[in-house]
Amino acid sequence: MVCGEHGTGKTTLTRIASSEVEHGVIYIDVPANFNKLGEAFGKAINFTFEESISFTGQLMRKILGETNTNDKLKISEWERAMDAFKRASAVYKTKHNKPPVIIYDNLSRLVHINPEILDILQDDAKDNADDRKYIAVFVSNEGDVPRRISVSANRVFGSIIYRHIYKSIFFYLARSSWLRAEEPIEIGDLSREESLNYLINKRGIKTVKEGKVDTTEAEKLFDLVGGRIVDLKSIADKYLKRIPIEVIEYKILTKVEDKFRTAKLLETHKHHEVGKRIISVLLVSKELSRIAFEKFFDKPEQAIEILGSNVFAYHPEKNTVTFQSRSVERYIQKNASIFIN
Structure with a gap:
């Protein structure tokens, strides 16, 4: 599992790492609309469905035992696509002497609506990892998914700069010797030093007076949002548009207040x-x-x-x-x- 708070760059890093691997990696972005999961799965593996099938209906039958006369002989899109993937996995493993990887991104979208599906995906991933048929990587926000899966974590600390996080994920996806993964990678925030380097050197938030570099404004921005890269980028964009820091702070803290209200x-x-x-x-x-x-x-x-x-x-x-x-x-x-x- 790759997990971390929203805005730490999990999806971006995982997509970059998976695209750098020449073959053997399937990336699935779990849709917000649960009924589209089968379609997303099929699209990821270029699987064409011959008929329209009620995905939700099939999964509810699988999970809850609900039956419908018209659906009894049908197989859900998700199950059909997974079967196709497993068949291709066997061929891939024979050819390359290692199992392929399937990545489920934005898994948090499942846990509140259909947590049973998450359980099915996890159980299937464990069984197939044990048999070395394929490896599943779950990408999720911190919170309910890690708690539901209930495993200990091995954090990639925020003090590790982005390229090191990227290399860790790339190695995890590309290595030839696979083990059943029980410890997730947690992607944290950038350190103060890394954040200021981004704001000062990458975004140019600094002033030069009498030959001395003044980084006061960059430090104020960091003190407001910390080292979360998506927040750093957003706040830098606003600052460079000459929006006063006081206005930026007011808008950010107003959003935080809404969280306290919720x-x-x-x-x-x-x-x-x-x-x-x-x-x-x-x-x-x-x-x-x-x-x-x-x-x-x-x-x-x-x-x-x-x-x-x-x-x-x-x-x-x-x-x-x-x-x-x-x-x-x-x-x-x-x-x-x-x-x-």
């Missing part, structure tokens, strides 16, 4: 008091074990609900919880009277 963490909201206690601990310790995080709540479902609101982030590599982003911390600091005792 999580019911604002003042007078349902989870405000428990949120304050968690925030107080995280401001000091920077992270909590998942068990310690869950102990703040009366019911496990409440902890899961809060994690899903993107105020806090779950990290499978150490089974810990942190603030979701630097912007979340900035919002808390700006509203210290509400969240800090």
Whole structure:
């Protein structure tokens, strides 16, 4: 599994790495519309369906035992495409002496709507990895997918620069000796040094006065969003359009406030008091074990609900919880009277 927060570059890096491998890699972008999964699968392997089949109906029959007289003899598009892929995999392995790779990107789209399908994909991947028929790579945001799959993680830390992350994924996809993978790769944020290098040297956010380089503005931008590459790019674009930093900050923190509102963490909201206690601990310790995080709540479902609101982030590599982003911390600091005792 390759996992990480939204905006860390998982999809971009995985696509680049898979395209660099000459053959043997199938990339599937799991669609937001679940009914399109079979179509996406078929498109990825250039599989042509001879007839239109209700994909959802077939999967529900497979999972829940629901039957329909007209569908009894039909096979879902997804199953048919997978069968075709497995047949091709056997030929590929014989020719190249290694199994092919199938990548499922944006797997998070499945977990809330059809988690049973995720279980099927995982079980099939495990069985075929054991038999060395094919290797499956799951790409997902941190959160429900890593928790559901329930494996320990081996994080690729944010301090590793992007080309090193890329090389790690490329090696993982291209190596000839495959093992059943049980530890995911977690793609984190860039370090402060890497982020400032991007803002100053790549985007040119600096001034020169009397022969000295002033990087104050770049440092302010980093302090606002941290090392998440998608946020760094966005904030640099806005700054270079001469939008004042104060305006940029206001818009970012307004979006963060919406996350707090969704999580019911604002003042007078349902989870405000428990949120304050968690925030107080995280401001000091920077992270909590998942068990310690869950102990703040009366019911496990409440902890899961809060994690899903993107105020806090779950990290499978150490089974810990942190603030979701630097912007979340900035919002808390700006509203210290509400969240800090």
